[in-house]
Amino acid sequence: MGDVRCAVVGLGRLGSRHAYNLAKNVKGASLVAVADVLPESAEKTARELGVPEWTTDAEAVIQRADIDAVVIVTSTDMHAPLAKKAAEAGKALFIEKPLSLDMEESRAIVEAVEKAGVYCEVGFMRRFDPAYQEAKRRIAAGDIGRPLYFKAVSRDPQAPPESYIPRSGGIFVDMTIHDYDLARFLMEREVTEVTAMGSIVHSKEMEKYDDVDTAVTYLRFEDGAAGDIESTRNSFYGYDIRTEIIGTEGSLIISGVQRHPRVQVWKPGSGTYEIEPGFLERFEMAYLAEMVSFIERVREGGTPAVSVRDALAAQAIAVAADRSYREKRSVSVEAVSVTA
Amino acid sequence: MGDVRCAVVGLGRLGSRHAYNLAKNVKGASLVAVADVLPESAEKTARELGVPEWTTDAEAVIQRADIDAVVIVTSTDMHAPLAKKAAEAGKALFIEKPLSLDMEESRAIVEAVEKAGVYCEVGFMRRFDPAYQEAKRRIAAGDIGRPLYFKAVSRDPQAPPESYIPRSGGIFVDMTIHDYDLARFLMEREVTEVTAMGSIVHSKEMEKYDDVDTAVTYLRFEDGAAGDIESTRNSFYGYDIRTEIIGTEGSLIISGVQRHPRVQVWKPGSGTYEIEPGFLERFEMAYLAEMVSFIERVREGGTPAVSVRDALAAQAIAVAADRSYREKRSVSVEAVSVTA
C-alpha cells in the first residue's frame, strides 16, 4: 500500500506538531494539505514542511477525494461539525481530546463515526508515552499484583490565559480528563463514582468563570478499588505529571519531573535535573508514537488505540466530577453517561 | 544542672524505643524507672538498659519525688488520667500522640497542664526528622515563595491487627493526625475546613468497625490555600511517607521511600533502593532528636516543641475529617474545636 495521504486541520501548537511529525518523521504518511482559520499559519506551515497545499477552508479539504485521513486539532467547538463531515466522507479520523464540551455532542460524534464505519482515534497521547506503555506491560505481567489504588498528579506550569478559561469546559473537562482516561487505561476497570473538590489558590480571575485552579477528584471503581487525582494549574516549578498504582504485591510510579534524566548537571547552588517546561516536551515521544500508531493502524486496518467510546467514557467522568464539585456531593458516573 | 531523672511509663515498641534512647543515647538524661502493666516487659527493659527500678504501678512511679520527667507511652485511654496526675505532681511531661480519642478529655489534659504550669510535649516525632527540619528551614528562607498547596501521602506497610481497630479512633484520628500536624507545622496557618472520603480496598474486616483502609482528606486553610492527604493502611511495598508543598516560586518534597539513600545495590532483576520497613526505621533519627530536644528543653526551661495546644489542634482536624467522612459533607474545624 502507498502512503496514507493526510490533511491536518487546525495549526496551533499541537496541530503544528502533528503536521510536523506526519511530514518529517512518520514513514508511510504523506502530508498533502493543511488548513487553519489564519491564512498566515496555514501558508507558513505548508512552506516550512513542504506541504503541496494550504487553505483556510477546513470543510473543503476534508471532502477532497485524494485525502485518506484527517487530523482535527481545531478549537473544541469545531470538533463535532468537522468530524461528522469527515466521517460521512469516509475519511479515517484523528480528533484531539476532548471530543466536545457537551455529552450530547460527543455522543453525536460517536454515532456518526460508527454509522460511517470509519477509523476514528482520539488524542489521549499519554497512553503512547514509553513510560505509560511500560507501566501497562508491567501491570499486565502481574508485577504489582492486583491494582487497588490509582493516584495521579497533573500540574501545568501556569494557568491558561483568561480568555481561554470560559471556553475550556472547566478544569475537570479540560485538564483532569487525561487522568480519567489513564485511570481506565491502567486500572482496566470503570470508574463508578466521583467526589470532586476545588479551590482557587492563586488565579483569582477564575472566580468570575466559576472555575478553580486546583482540584482533587476522589474515584471509586466498580470493584471497590479507589483513587485520587490532583489537578493544579499553577505549578510554578514546571510541568509535572505523575501516576501511581498501588497493588497487592507492589507499587508502580510514573514520574514526570525529569526531561533528560540521563544528563545531570551539578553546580554550586543549582540543579541536578532539568524540569519539563511543558507538555510538548514531556510528551514529545508520545506525540510521535501516537501518529506512528495512527498511520500504521489506518494502513493495516486495525482498531483505534483510543476509541471514541473511550473518549466518551473519560468525558462522562469529567462531567460527573464537575457536577460533584458544584453540587458538593458524590456523583455517579453512570447517571451522567445516561442522562447528561 | 545534673541529669534529668526520667521514668518511662508504657513499654510497647515505642515506649521501649524512648526508654532505650533516654538510657543510652541522650546525654543529660538518667532513666531511673520504667513501668508497664506486664511485669515481664518492665523487668526485661530494666535489666537490658541497666535501669535501677521497674514496676507495674504507673501511678506510684509518677508521684516519686526523685523523678523529674515522665514519658507516657501507654495505651491512649490511659493518657488523660496519668497526665493529670503527673501534672499535679509537678512533673515535666512527654505524651505520645494522640492526646486522647475524645476532644473533651484532651481539653482536660490541656487544662491540667496549664493549671500546673508544667512542661508538656506531645509526640509528633515527624517534626524532628532531619528532612522535615530542613523543609521548615527552606520554607522559612523563602526558597519556594509563598506556600499554596500542601500534599501528603502516608502509607503503612499493613493494616493493624483487627483487635486494634475498634480502639484506634479510626484512620483519621489514629493515622492521618500526623499529617494534620505537619500541615499546620509546614504551612504555618490553620486548617479551617476538611472534606474526607474513604474506602475499604483490601481489609474487609474493617467494615464491621465502620473504619476504612484508605482515605483522602481535602484541606482548606484560612487564607485560601488548600491541600490533600492520602492515608493508606495496606502499602504492600513498604512504609512510605511523603510530604510536598507547592509555593509561588518552587516546590518542595520530602520523600520517604529510601532508607539508606547513599547505598544502592544494582543487581540483575533486583533493586536499587531499600524500602523502609516501618516507622521505627524511617523515623529512627526523629525519635532520638525528639528525646534530645525534650531533655534539653526541660533542663534549660524552654517551651515545648510541640505543645498540648498543637496536639489539640491536630485532633480537632482529625475529628472533623472523621465526621466529614461519616456525614458525606465538608466540616468546619472551628465548629469541632468549640463543640466536639
Add this chain to the structure above:
Amino acid sequence: MGDVRCAVVGLGRLGSRHAYNLAKNVKGASLVAVADVLPESAEKTARELGVPEWTTDAEAVIQRADIDAVVIVTSTDMHAPLAKKAAEAGKALFIEKPLSLDMEESRAIVEAVEKAGVYCEVGFMRRFDPAYQEAKRRIAAGDIGRPLYFKAVSRDPQAPPESYIPRSGGIFVDMTIHDYDLARFLMEREVTEVTAMGSIVHSKEMEKYDDVDTAVTYLRFEDGAAGDIESTRNSFYGYDIRTEIIGTEGSLIISGVQRHPRVQVWKPGSGTYEIEPGFLERFEMAYLAEMVSFIERVREGGTPAVSVRDALAAQAIAVAADRSYREKRSVSVEAVSVTA
C-alpha cells in the same frame, strides 16, 4: 529529491538493526537490498522487512548503479576492501566502528574516501544519544564553565565469546574506542598522551590472547586537561555507560543505568530501576537518530557527523593505549598517528 536507495551489507545484530530502521523508521530512505555471507540471514531479513532483493555477494550489491548509499556492518576485516570498492563506485558510505584493526588499513580507507570525494560516516552512535546531544549543548552553552576533567565508565554485562577475543583487536580498540571518541567529542580537544593499565579479574580465558577484562586509561589532553576511562567486560549487574565532565563552574554526568527512568516499581525486596540489558536497548534512540542523520545528510549534501578522520583519531588513541598497557609506560598519541 526522492528516497535515498540503500543497501545494508552484514546482517548481524547491529546490521539487522540498521536495516530495520532504514526500512521501517527512517523517512526518506528506501532499503532496496541486503547482503550477508549467510544466505538464510539475508533471505530472512529481506522477507521480514519487505526488501526487494537479497544476496550473499556484497561486492555485487555495492556496485549496483541503482544504489545510492551502502551501510557496511560486516566483520571488521572486511571494512577496508568493501569501503574502498564502494568509494570508487561513488556511493555514500556508512561504516561501523572501528574502521579497521590496523592504522595503515584505516589510513587507506580515509585516502580512498577523500580521493573519491564521497560522503562517509563512521558508526560512533553514542554521539547521537539524546543525553550525549544534550551534554554537548550544555557544555557549548557554558553550563559547566571550562571542561577540566573527562571521566568515563563503560561496562558490558558479560565478556564476549572466547572465539571473538583474538579478532577483537583487544579491549582498547574494540571497546574503549567509544570513550576515546566521546573524549574528543565532548572535550573538543585532542588527547596527546595515554597511560593504560589492565587486569583479568574474572575471564581467565583472556590470558592466552594477552587481553584483559578490565582496564583503565589515563588521558592527557593538549591543554593540560586530564581524564580517566574504566572499561569492564564483566558487569554482572547490567550494561552501564557513564560519562562525566568536571568543569570550572560545574559538573555534568550522563548516566546509563536506567532504562525506563520514568517507571519505578517498588516492591518488597525488589527493585526500583530497570537495568539496561545491553547496548541495543541503551542506545535504541541513538541508533535510530544516527540513521536519520545519515540519510538526511546524504540527501541534503552535508558533511558527516562523524568523519573517517574522527574515526582515525579515536583509533590512534586506542592503539596508543594498547601499546601503553603492553609496554608499561605512557605513550604519545601523535607518535602512533604518524608511525603505527
Add this chain to the structure above:
Amino acid sequence: MGDVRCAVVGLGRLGSRHAYNLAKNVKGASLVAVADVLPESAEKTARELGVPEWTTDAEAVIQRADIDAVVIVTSTDMHAPLAKKAAEAGKALFIEKPLSLDMEESRAIVEAVEKAGVYCEVGFMRRFDPAYQEAKRRIAAGDIGRPLYFKAVSRDPQAPPESYIPRSGGIFVDMTIHDYDLARFLMEREVTEVTAMGSIVHSKEMEKYDDVDTAVTYLRFEDGAAGDIESTRNSFYGYDIRTEIIGTEGSLIISGVQRHPRVQVWKPGSGTYEIEPGFLERFEMAYLAEMVSFIERVREGGTPAVSVRDALAAQAIAVAADRSYREKRSVSVEAVSVTA
C-alpha cells in the same frame, strides 16, 4: 563504670568537632580538658562547651592522672611525639589520620602503642558513615557476590591554601589515603601494587611543590582483583565522595552528592538536590558515630575499630602511590611497607 574522662588536643575545625561531640553528644564521656597552641582557641572552646580546664600545654594535659583518654587532632608532625607520650602515660588514644608523613615515624607510633598495650584508634571516619556501614554489611551478606573491582572518586570542593601544600604530604598521603583505607575495609584483602598518575588541571601553584590537583591510582589486590581511585582537589560543584564495588552477582555504590536526600526543592532553573559543601557536613554522622564507638570501646575494653596497623597499611599504599607517580612505574606496596 563512670564516664570516660577525655582531653582533646588540637582545636582546629576537626578537633573542635570532636570536642563538641564528646561534650554534648556522646553519653558516657566527660570532656575535662582541651588544649591548643592558640590560647584564644582553647579558651573559647572551653567556655562554649563548659569544659573545666583549658591549656596551651598539650604535654601537660596528656600526663594528667585524672585523664583516661586523649584525642590528638594537632598538625600531623605533632602526632608522633604526643602519641608516644600518651601511650607511655597509659592513656587510651584517638589519633587523626594520617599517623604521620613518614613511614618510619608511623612505625614508631605503632611500636609505642603496642609496647604500652593501650587502646589506640585512628580517625578514618568514613568507616563509621551509615552508608559505608550498610555497604560493609551487604557485602558480608553476599549481596553482590565476590567483589572483583573497587572504584572510588574523592573530590574536594577546592584546593587547600597554598601554605598547606608543602606540609600536606602530597595528594596521595593527604587525601587519597581515605580511599586506600576504604579499599582494604570493603574489599577485605590487601593491595599489592599501585600505579599512579596525576596532573595539574587547574591549581598551577602546585607545580612548585611537585604536587598535583588531580590523580588516578590503579590498584591491584592480592587475589587478582583490581580497582581505580580518582582524587580531585578542585570539584567546583561541591564535595563528592563515591565508592563502588563490582561483584560477581551485582554492584554496590555509595554516592555522596546528596546532603539531605529526602528533601528536594524543585524550582524553575534551579536544583533538585543539595550538594554537600564539605566533609564536616557529609560525614557529620560518621564523626559522631566514631566518637561514640571510641568511648564505648574504651569503656568496655574492645579492640579499636581502626587500628594503628590499619593506618600503617593505608599509609604504605599512599607512599607507594606517591613513588609510582614520581617514578612513572608500578610500585609494590610490600616493598614500601618493609623499606620506606
